[in-house]
Amino acid sequence: MFRERIRERYEKLTPSFRRIADYLLDNYREAAFLTGSQLAKKLRVDPATVVRFAQRLGYDGYPDLAREVRALVQEELQVQEPVLEAQPETPAELLRAILLSEAQNLERLGRSLTDSVVEEIVQAILKARHILVVGQGPLAGEAAAVAHRLNILGLSAKALNMDLVNASMALQGVGEGDLVLGLEISEYAFGSVDATNLLRTAAQQGAKAVSITGRASAPLARAADITVAVPTASIVGVPSTGSLTAFLNALLLVIAKERLSEQKALAKNFEQLVHRLMEGRYELEQQVLREAEREGES
Numbered sequence: 001m002f003r004e005r006i007r008e009r010y011e012k013l014t015p016s017f018r019r020i021a022d023y024l025l026d027n028y029r030e031a032a033f034l035t036g037s038q039l040a041k042k043l044r045v046d047p048a049t050v051v052r053f054a055q056r057l058g059y060d061g062y063p064d065l066a067r068e069v070r071a072l073v074q075e076e077l078q079v080q081e082p083v084l085e086a087q088p089e090t091p092a093e094l095l096r097a098i099l100l101s102e103a104q105n106l107e108r109l110g111r112s113l114t115d116s117v118v119e120e121i122v123q124a125i126l127k128a129r130h131i132l133v134v135g136q137g138p139l140a141g142e143a144a145a146v147a148h149r150l151n152i153l154g155l156s157a158k159a160l161n162m163d164l165v166n167a168s169m170a171l172q173g174v175g176e177g178d179l180v181l182g183l184e185i186s187e188y189a190f191g192s193v194d195a196t197n198l199l200r201t202a203a204q205q206g207a208k209a210v211s212i213t214g215r216a217s218a219p220l221a222r223a224a225d226i227t228v229a230v231p232t233a234s235i236v237g238v239p240s241t242g243s244l245t246a247f248l249n250a251l252l253l254v255i256a257k258e259r260l261s262e263q264k265a266l267a268k269n270f271e272q273l274v275h276r277l278m279e280g281r282y283e284l285e286q287q288v289l290r291e292a293e294r295e296g297e298s
Contacts, residue, residue: 007216171205
C-alpha cells in the first residue's frame with residue numbers, strides 16, 4: 001500500500017516530496033480523483049516532481065500510484081454512508097446520529113487494516129520484554145487502561161506519565177526487546193514531553209515503536225516503526241476517539257486469545273496465591289486469639 005511505502009521512505013524525502021506525501025496521507029480521497037498535473041498545481045510543485053515522487057516510492061509513474069489510491073477509495077465507498085432523515089435537534093437524535101457516524105468510522109478502519117500490519121503489532125506486543133504506553137493529552141487515561149489490561153494478561157506494561165522527569169527515568173532502561181505504544185488524536189495536545197519525541201528517543205535506543213494516531217502524516221506516525229491511522233470524523237466537529245478506543249479493545253482481545261494458555265496458568269496461580277494468603281491470615285488470626293486467651297488465663 002502507498003501509505004506503507006511513504007512511511008518507510010518519509011525521512012529521506014525532499015521537502016517537495018514530503019508535501020506530496022502529507023497530502024496523499026491526509027487527503028487521499030480527494031487525491032484519488034486528481035491527475036498528476038492537477039495534484040502538482042494544487043500543491044504548487046512541478047508536474048515532474050509528482051512523477052519523480054511516485055517513482056521514488058517504487059511505482060513506474062504517478063498513474064500506477066493513483067490507481068492504488070483509487071482502489072482504496074473505491075473499497076471505502078462500499079461503506080454505507082449514514083443517512084440522516086433530518087438534522088438532529090434533540091440530544092437523543094444527535095446521539096443516534098453520532099453512533100451511526102462512529103459505525104461508519106469503524107467499518108472504514110476495518111477495511112483499511114492490512115493483515116501484515118495487524119500481525120506485526122500483535123507479535124510486537126506478545127514478544128516485548130516490557131511495554132510502555134503513552135497517551136498524548138486526553139488519551140493519558142486510555143494509555144493507563146491499556147497498560148492495566150496488558151498487566152492482567154500477564155504482560156509487563158506501564159502507562160508513562162508525560163512529566164519530563166518521569167519520562168526520562170522510564171526511558172533509562174528502555175532498549176532492544178522493549179515496545180513503546182503511542183496514542184494520539186491531536187498532535188496539538190502537548191504535555192511537558194510530547195509522545196512523538198518519546199517514541200523517537202525510544203526507537204533510537206533500540207525499542208520498537210507503534211503509534212495509533214488520528215492522522216497518517218502526523219509526526220507521531222513518522223516516529224513509529226508501525227502505524228495505524230484511525231478515522232476521527234465526527235458530525236459535531238470535534239475529533240472522535242471512538243475508533244481508537246474500539247481498535248485498542250479489539251487488539252487487546254486478540255492478545256487475550258493468543259495468550260489463552262498463559263491466561264489459564266495465571267488464573268490457576270492466582271487462585272493458589274489467594275488460598276495461601278487466606279490460610280496465612282487465618283493462622284495469624286488464630287495465633288492472636290491463642291495469645292489473647294493465654295493472657296486472659298494469666
